[in-house]
Amino acid sequence: MDIKALSEQYGKYAIERRRYYHAHPELPEQEIETCAQIKEDLLDIGITDIRTMSNCHGLVATIHGGRPGKTVALRTDIDALPVKEDTGLPFASKNENIMHACGHDAHIAILLGAAKMLFDCRDQLKGNVRLVVQPSEELATGAKAMISEGALDGVDAIYGSHVMGALDAPYYGISSGPLMAGAAIFNIRVIGYAAHGSEPHRGKDAITVSAAIINALQQCVSRMNDPRSPLVLTIGTIHGGSRFNIIPNEVKMEGTVRTFEAGTAVEEIMRRIVENTAAAFGTTAEFHFEMITPPVIHDSEKMVLLAKNAAEKLYGKQSVCDMQPLMGSEDFAYYLQKVPGVFGIIGINDVAKGYIYSNHHEKFDFEESAVVRGCAIMAQFAVDYLESET
Numbered sequence: 001m002d003i004k005a006l007s008e009q010y011g012k013y014a015i016e017r018r019r020y021y022h023a024h025p026e027l028p029e030q031e032i033e034t035c036a037q038i039k040e041d042l043l044d045i046g047i048t049d050i051r052t053m054s055n056c057h058g059l060v061a062t063i064h065g066g067r068p069g070k071t072v073a074l075r076t077d078i079d080a081l082p083v084k085e086d087t088g089l090p091f092a093s094k095n096e097n098i099m100h101a102c103g104h105d106a107h108i109a110i111l112l113g114a115a116k117m118l119f120d121c122r123d124q125l126k127g128n129v130r131l132v133v134q135p136s137e138e139l140a141t142g143a144k145a146m147i148s149e150g151a152l153d154g155v156d157a158i159y160g161s162h163v164m165g166a167l168d169a170p171y172y173g174i175s176s177g178p179l180m181a182g183a184a185i186f187n188i189r190v191i192g193y194a195a196h197g198s199e200p201h202r203g204k205d206a207i208t209v210s211a212a213i214i215n216a217l218q219q220c221v222s223r224m225n226d227p228r229s230p231l232v233l234t235i236g237t238i239h240g241g242s243r244f245n246i247i248p249n250e251v252k253m254e255g256t257v258r259t260f261e262a263g264t265a266v267e268e269i270m271r272r273i274v275e276n277t278a279a280a281f282g283t284t285a286e287f288h289f290e291m292i293t294p295p296v297i298h299d300s301e302k303m304v305l306l307a308k309n310a311a312e313k314l315y316g317k318q319s320v321c322d323m324q325p326l327m328g329s330e331d332f333a334y335y336l337q338k339v340p341g342v343f344g345i346i347g348i349n350d351v352a353k354g355y356i357y358s359n360h361h362e363k364f365d366f367e368e369s370a371v372v373r374g375c376a377i378m379a380q381f382a383v384d385y386l387e388s389e390t
Contacts, residue, residue: 014113025080077137113375167347171322183329293388
C-alpha cells in the first residue's frame with residue numbers, strides 16, 4: 001500500500017477536519033461535543049467498532065485487519081486551553097476564551113486522516129488498529145482514565161505524536177531516551193501576622209517571606225541539582241494582601257516542577273527550603289507537592305527505529321532529526337508504562353512563513369502540511385509495526 005499517495009489523496013480531508021475542531025474547542029473534562037463529533041467522523045469513515053468511555057469524554061475504536069496479527073494503538077488528545085485566540089484565522093475559535101493553542105486540533109485531524117487511510121487498506125492489514133481518543137491531556141488525567149477503562153486491553157504497542165513549535169518544520173524529531181519531562185504541581189501557603197502598613201514591626205509580613213522563599217527555591221536548580229540533569233522550577237501564581245496599607249497575614253502560591261528524575265528528592269529539598277525559610281522569619285508555611293505525570297522516555301529501540309524508518313520511507317532521511325529532551329510534559333507517559341511505544345515530534349516552527357509562536361500562545365498556528373505529514377507517518381508506523389516480527 002502506498003501510504004504517501006493516500007496521505008496526499010486525503011490531505012484536504014484531514015486539513016478540513018483540523019479547521020473544524022480548531023473552531024470548536026472544549027476545555028479538559030468538558031469535551032462532550034468534541035468526542036461526539038469524532039465518533040460521527042469515524043462512523044462516516046466506515047468504522048463501527050466504537051466504544052465510548054463512561055468515566056471520561058473519550059472513546060476507543062478498532063479497525064479490523066484482513067489478516068490475523070497484533071494490535072497497534074494510535075492515540076490523539078482532544079482538549080483545548082483557556083486561552084483567548086488572537087490568530088485572525090477564518091476558522092478561529094467560536095468558543096470565547098477557549099483555544100486549541102497546543103495543537104490538539106491537529107492531533108485529532110492526524111488520527112482521523114490516518115484512520116481513513118488504514119480503513120481503506122484494512123484488507124491488507126496484518127492485525128488490528130486501535131484508535132485511542134483521549135480527553136484531558138492538559139490536566140494529565142486523561143491517559144489514566146482511558147487505561148483504567150481498558151483502552152489498552154489487547155494492545156501490543158502504541159504510537160502518538162505532537163506538533164511542536166520547539167522544532168523547525170518540516171523535521172520529524174525522534175530519538176531514544178528521555179523526550180519529555182515528568183511534571184509536578186505544588187502549592188505553598190505562607191501564614192504570617194497582619195498589621196498596619198506603617199508598623200511592620202508589629203506584624204509578620206507574609207509577602208516579604210514569600211519573596212524570600214521564591215528566591216531560595218531557585219537554589220534547588222542552581223546549587224542543589226546535578227547540572228547534567230535538567231530541572232525547571234516555576235512559580236506560576238502568587239496571591240496575597242487586600243489593601244495597600246495592610247501587611248497581609250497570608251500568601252498563596254502555586255507552581256510546577258519539570259524533571260526527568262524519579263523519586264522524591266526534589267520534593268524533600270523544596271519542603272525544607274519552604275518550611276525553614278518561613279520559620280527563620282517567625283512565620284509558618286504549608287507545602288503540598290504532587291507528581292502528576294512521569295517523564296516520556298523512549299526505552300524501546302525497536303519502536304524508535306520503526307518510527308524513524310516510517311518517516312524516512314515517506315520523506316527521506318533528511319526529514320528526520322534527533323530530538324533533544326523537552327521540559328514540557330505529556331501524559332502519554334502512562335501508556336508507555338503499560339505497553340511499548342513511541343512519541344514523535346512534528347516540527348512546525350517556520351520563521352520565514354511567520355509561524356513563530358510556541359504552543360500555548362494566543363497566536364499559535366502552523367502550516368497545515370504538518371497535518372498531512374503527521375497522518376502519513378502515523379499510518380506508516382501502524383502498517384510497519386503490524387508487519388514486523390516482534
